Amino acid sequence: MSRPRVDTVRLTGAAATAITASALLAVIALLAAQSIPAARQGLLHFVSANDWSYRAATFGAAAMIYGTVVVSAIALLLAAPLSFATAVFLSEICHRRLRMPLKAAIELLAGIPSVVYGLVGVLFLRDLMGAAFERLQWNAWQGDTLLTAGILLAVMIVPTMTTLADDALRSVPARSRDAARALGLTRAESVFSVVVPQARSGLVAAVLLGLGRALGETIAVFLIVGRADNRLPESFAGAMRTLIEPGQTITSKLGGAEPNIAAGDPLHGGAIALLALVLLSLVLLVTLAADRLRTGTFAEEH
Amino acid sequence: MLTILCTFAALFALAILVAMIAIVVIRGAGGLSWQFLTTDARNAGAAGGIVYHIAGTLLLVLTAAAVAAPLAAGTGIISHFYLPPGRGRRAIERLLHALNGVPSIVFGLFGLAVFVRFLGLQKSWLAGGLVLGMMIVPTVTVAFTEKLRAIPRANIEAAFGLGLSRPHVVTTVILPQSAAGLVTGVLLGIVRAAGETAPILFTAAIFAGATLPRGIVDSPVLALPYHIFVMAQDAFDPAMTRNLWATATVLLGIVMTFSAIALPLRMRLHEEARHD
Numbered sequence: 001m002s003r004p005r006v007d008t009v010r011l012t013g014a015a016a017t018a019i020t021a022s023a024l025l026a027v028i029a030l031l032a033a034q035s036i037p038a039a040r041q042g043l044l045h046f047v048s049a050n051d052w053s054y055r056a057a058t059f060g061a062a063a064m065i066y067g068t069v070v071v072s073a074i075a076l077l078l079a080a081p082l083s084f085a086t087a088v089f090l091s092e093i094c095h096r097r098l099r100m101p102l103k104a105a106i107e108l109l110a111g112i113p114s115v116v117y118g119l120v121g122v123l124f125l126r127d128l129m130g131a132a133f134e135r136l137q138w139n140a141w142q143g144d145t146l147l148t149a150g151i152l153l154a155v156m157i158v159p160t161m162t163t164l165a166d167d168a169l170r171s172v173p174a175r176s177r178d179a180a181r182a183l184g185l186t187r188a189e190s191v192f193s194v195v196v197p198q199a200r201s202g203l204v205a206a207v208l209l210g211l212g213r214a215l216g217e218t219i220a221v222f223l224i225v226g227r228a229d230n231r232l233p234e235s236f237a238g239a240m241r242t243l244i245e246p247g248q249t250i251t252s253k254l255g256g257a258e259p260n261i262a263a264g265d266p267l268h269g270g271a272i273a274l275l276a277l278v279l280l281s282l283v284l285l286v287t288l289a290a291d292r293l294r295t296g297t298f299a300e301e302h
Numbered sequence: 303m304l305t306i307l308c309t310f311a312a313l314f315a316l317a318i319l320v321a322m323i324a325i326v327v328i329r330g331a332g333g334l335s336w337q338f339l340t341t342d343a344r345n346a347g348a349a350g351g352i353v354y355h356i357a358g359t360l361l362l363v364l365t366a367a368a369v370a371a372p373l374a375a376g377t378g379i380i381s382h383f384y385l386p387p388g389r390g391r392r393a394i395e396r397l398l399h400a401l402n403g404v405p406s407i408v409f410g411l412f413g414l415a416v417f418v419r420f421l422g423l424q425k426s427w428l429a430g431g432l433v434l435g436m437m438i439v440p441t442v443t444v445a446f447t448e449k450l451r452a453i454p455r456a457n458i459e460a461a462f463g464l465g466l467s468r469p470h471v472v473t474t475v476i477l478p479q480s481a482a483g484l485v486t487g488v489l490l491g492i493v494r495a496a497g498e499t500a501p502i503l504f505t506a507a508i509f510a511g512a513t514l515p516r517g518i519v520d521s522p523v524l525a526l527p528y529h530i531f532v533m534a535q536d537a538f539d540p541a542m543t544r545n546l547w548a549t550a551t552v553l554l555g556i557v558m559t560f561s562a563i564a565l566p567l568r569m570r571l572h573e574e575a576r577h578d
Contacts, residue, residue: 009469010384016376020443021394023436024401027412034415085311093305094312102316104565109319111561113497115527115534116550120325122534123543155322158315188304209403216405218500219527223534251500254407259414259504276408287403291396 031277038270046274050232054258059271063232065278067146067249070242071221072214074150079157080207086158087165087206092177092191103166110159118220121152126224133244140244144226147243152224153214161210168202169195201293208290212283218251225252250279326550333548343524346510347533348542352549354513358427358523359496359556361515362506365431366438366495367488373435374442375484379472382450402440407500409437414504424520430506437501438491445490445568449483450476482567489564497557499527526553 038046038059049060090099129151130143172195180190196203226246233239254276262268337351344350381394413433423429453476461471499507507528515521526549533546 007467007469009379009472013376013380013384016373017380017394020373020377020401020439021397023439024397024404026416027404027408030412030415031408082311082315085308086315088304089308089312093308100569102312104569105316106319107565107568108558108561109322111493111497111557112319112322113499113527113553113557115497115499115530116326116554117322119530119534119546119550120322123546124325155318159319162315191304212403216403216407218405218407219531223531251405251407254411255500255503259411263419272411276411279405280408283403283405284400287400288396291399295392 028277028280031273031280034273035270035277037266038274041267046271047278050230052229052253052271054261054265054268054271057267059268059274061250061253061271061275061278063230064248064250064253064275066232067225067247068215068251068279068282070146070247071150071153071225071249072211074147074243075153075157075214076207076211078151078154079161079210082154083158083161083206083210084165084203086162087169088191090162090166091169092187092195103163106159106162110163114156114217114220117152117156118223121148121220121224125152138244142226142246144224144246145244146225146247149221149225149247149249150243152220153217156217156220157210157213160213161206164206164209165203168199168206171202172198205290205293208286208293212286212290215286216251216279216283218255221249222252222255225249227252227256250275254279323554326547326554329544330547330549330551333544334551338545338548339552342513343510343529346542347529347545347549348539349545352524352526352529352545352552355524355526355529355549356552356556357514358507358512358525359527359553361427361523362430362434362502362525363492363495365427366434367492369432369435370438370442370491371484371488373439374446374487375477377439377443378446378450378480378484379476382447383472383476384468398440398443401436402444404437405500406437406498407503409433410501410504412436413501418505422519425504425506425508425522426518427506427515427521427523428518430502430523430525433501433505434495434498437498438495441494442484442487442491445487446480446483449480449486452483453479486564486567489560490568493557493560493564496560497527497553499531502528503531526556 041059046059046061047065048062049058050062051058051060052063090102094102125148126143128143129145129148130140133140133143176194176198177190180194181187185193225248227248228246229248231242231245231247233242254272258268259272262272339351339356340353341351342354343352377394377398381391385391385394410433413429417423417429417432418425421429457475457479458471461475466474502525506522507525508522509529509532510524512522512524515523530546530550530553533542533549
């Protein structure tokens, strides 16, 4: 019998785990505590009013929430079909030997820093969009618009969504495909009626994680969205119009000068923290939903 | 029909992304020179080089790696070797996914409040490194646990069969056989940290006037992504634009190098994890 000793591996490991686990809680707790002065002014006003001005000490963030939703929606609408089709190509169509290099390329591309996307947005896409608006005679006065930001975001999330969608499709067992083909289904029929339905929750998770990334992306959006405060449409036509006008998202506001300006002003600082908390809640909701769906597929698999 | 459509989509997706890199590298290559890589910036980035931006970025990512690696190692070992499979392990996994989803600007604001102001570090490489480290813990941990999962059960059982205690099994079997996963994870974490701007915006980076930090408190650094970010906001001077693209090329080169080193390991881990 050896005498019982202190398991130092376990102790240090537990300490590390505790720090890791508390990081997220610390972020949430800090933002929640900071945002109290702003939350006291009324949460409903915060999310529904359109009057953000720290000089006037009024903080209605509706236009920024609108900007974030619109930009992310554009990104998803453009990126999801492209990513899914690419994933179907990778998983169901292309030759096995071609698959790995293509996957590797997409993994590499997923690592391009967002500031590089932002730079290409500023020095390339912006002019392209400006020229396109002019040709279409849409009377947009510049290329910095919500639409431009949405398009740039779409490009940014394609690698992530493609990889995840491909993983989801690959997790469908080969025997399902074989059975479908043996029944005389064409490849297209087997993809749509057998593979995609079985991979559905994984595919939805891919969209959700892409959405999570789009919601939280700051730098590229900041550079290209125009950062015009308090633009909120009042009609459907107005909403269409705002797409080709400069706007503001939650992240482009948080990435600007206001967090520094707010130093020493609990109300302004609180509004910034509350804005970050709104963003964090949206992203966590989406991420955890995706996590649930992916656990679902995992459990079915084993 | 499906084949044609999907092939076309794949080509289109790949073309856009390759075009992204081509735009940066083609415009940036002209500004690259040995002198650009080894001298300090002058004229607000319009002349001179980016040596301290490279140094600052390396310092930030190394600090981040030093913060994240032990946390990831500990978390991975505990969740896969000490906790029984089930709720606890699942909770840690879910927490890591959630942490991974936190937008980088939120980490930046957290760092501003806690490290910069509350702990009084002011703008400092350490504040930035800590924030980046927090941010990449999930990436490192996930890569590490993938490798932990791939260790054959027989190896672990044999070690226990020889009468080794649990901590001994960790230090003599588990860690040596999973170290590659930790390295891969750290490389992937560095890829992410090196390109991030939002977390260092308020915590670590300034645009000009810093060289190598001499201390900790109030010791900001220059950094490649922040440099690009600031210059991109008013890039109308052609000399500036040229240096801007060249800086982006260098950043892309650093990120892609780390990515490429991690890639084979990562792809293999993926396969190994599938086969068990």
